[in-house]
Amino acid sequence: MPPLIAVLLGGITGVGGGTIRDVLLAKIPSVLRADVYATAALAGSTVVVIGRRLGLSPSASAFLGGLLCFALRVISVWRHWNLPRLATP
DSSP states (O other), X not given: OOHXXXXXXXXXXXXXXXXXXXXXXXXXXXXXXXXXXXXXXXXXXXXXXXXXXTTOOHHHHHHHHHHHHHHHHHHHHHHTOXXXXXXXX
């Protein structure tokens, strides 16, 4: 699988479960209101792809990608990080 497709699939699956949960609970999906939600999923999946390209074992690269994703999400909530937003007229 091409690396770009692998990263996109990692981001989609990282965000998809929470989105389905929120839709079934009639809530606004977290990915639309949480600040660093999809970005953390994309960063984690990128680390997995890079780790595999560098020859790391699947377990090691998955662990490192998951750790980065988790750390980014926790730190973003703790430090109140926000992604830039478009100005609305």
